[in-house]
Amino acid sequence: MTKQAAPRSGVRWKLMYLIIFPLTFIMSLDRTNMTVSAPIIQKQFHFSLFSMSLILTSFSWTYAFLQVPGGILSERWGSRKALTLADLWWSLWTILTTIGSSVAGFVGIRGLLGVGQAADWPASVNSIKRWFPSHERARANSILLGGLYLGPIIGAPLTIAIVQALGWRWAFYIYGVAGALMGILWWIFYRDKPQDHPAISAEELQHIAAGYDSTIVRDAAGWRDWGRFISNYRFWAFGLQYFFLILIQSFYSTWLPTYLVKARGFSLKSMGYASSLPWVALFVMVFVVGAWQDRVYARTGSKLRARTPFAAAGFVIAAAFLIIGSQISITWLMMLCFMISLGAVGMVQVSIWSTCTDLGGNMTGSVTGWANFWGNFSGALGPIFTAILVSLTSNWATSLSVMAIAALVGAGLWLLVHPDRPLEAAKSSTNA
Structure with missing residues (x-):
């Protein structure tokens, strides 16, 4: 391409x-x-x-x-x-x-x-x-x-x-x-x-139109299309993988400060600084991966190659370095592992929201809402589940292992998503 x-x-x-x-x-x-x-x-x-x-x-x-x-x-x-x-x-x-x-x-x-x-x-x-x-x-x-x-x-x-x-x-x-x-x-x-914007140029309109999805032909899809999405296993795989991603991300957003203080002996002051470092890595990584994915797509013309390898690898790396970091006693090395882990989550995040448009076409909003529902449902349940596991086992190892296993399941689900095959293109078949 x-x-x-x-x-x-x-x-x-x-x-x-x-x-x-x-x-x-x-x-x-x-x-x-x-x-x-x-x-x-x-x-x-x-x-x-x-x-x-x-x-x-x-x-x-x-x-x-x-x-x-x-x-x-x-x-x-x-x-x-x-x-x-x-x-x-x-x-x-x-x-x-x-x-x-x-x-x-x-x-x-x-x-x-x-x-x-x-x-x-x-x-x-x-x-x-x-x-x-x-x-x-x-x-x-x-x-x-x-x-x-x-x-x-x-x-x-x-x-x-x-x-x-x-x-x-x-x-x-x-x-x-x-x-x-x-x-x-x-x-x-x-x-x-775009054509309704008073400041847009003919050159930019042509640029947008030249790379627009041919499957997006209407302003909005109907309820029948939504019913077909629900019966498609790829639609479910796409939603569930985000559930598993947020299980691991919610550790960093909810429990990392507590983990650093209770399990690793950080002071409140040092915890505040340390707990922000993985988020810096995530912030940087989403921009790096965004540019990288667009390069891959521009070179290959394949949404499958531009999305799935990044997402699957991100899940595996996030899981691996979460476990490695939790087993390391050297503080700076532990934090480096956690930064790599949450940074790898960014590889998946960029893939997810780009895939919403790849799969959704006219129903991009619905596909986005579907994925975000599963992610936020996980965000609400995950911290509670983690707290229960830590309380029952009196250590963090079991809960972190469960998160890592969930991430590996998420990586496997990406093999079913197929971003190169829009869901709307398969309206005549529920087994697409």
Whole structure:
């Protein structure tokens, strides 16, 4: 496959770097601020640890179970309308978090925040499908992922600084207003169809059209198509592999700080620095892999070669270095292994969101929502499962081994996905 020379200046890349990247970053801050503020809120309102766990997980449940409806709405309404309304909704409930004073109040508010954010990811991936030719989608998705993963790196220290200077409520005010402003900018500058954008050039339109999927021929798919997806084993394999990926990723997002302090004897100060290092590796890796995958696709013209080897290898590497790191007593070497492990998760993440457009075609939003449902369902259950295993066995080795085995299952599932065969192309057969 010969790669077409890209236009020097592209509206599509400006949309990604100047709107989607900061919008996604602010969305991640809306999640981080509750985690950081939780000890202060718990103390102020005299909540028990169990009550705080209900508050902290209430977002995850609505966010997970509304992923598919959010994807369907992004297809029906278009990403411009869906993401703008979703953004204004979650920004409002971010601000309204400040009026919470009871467990039920906080649970309800955070649950409603999850309702809004459920449409963000499907709408964002759907917009990438419309604005980017196939050989640029991995890089575009890496920008989207970069905005999300920047949150764990600088979100905590930024939120702490705001809380210490102004109080915990001001973090919610600031992030809520910033999110609403980004939503308004999205409405002003984004268009669902590139040809409708007033600033786009004929050269860029031609570039996008030249690398567009021939299978995407309609604006939206019907409910019959959704039924065929459900009966397709590749659709299930694609969703389940993300469930297994987030099992291993949730160790780093939820339990790594506790593991470093309880199992490895880190101080609180050193833990804060060390626990951010794997996220730096993940942040860098998604950009590296995005560019690498696009190179492979441009050279080979094969989505199978550009996605599956990266995803399968990422699962195996993530599992291997998680186990190796947990067995090493030398601190810096242990952290290096954990950085490689979470960095390898980035190899899978880039593959997943690019494959959503490869498989989904007109139903990219639905396929994205399907995958993200399984991932967030895993994110809600995984930390609880890990806590139970650690409590029963009094060590971390068993739970980490289970995560590693799950990752190997995820690698095997990628052999069934076949990104080079769009699900819509097999509408006449449920055994595609």
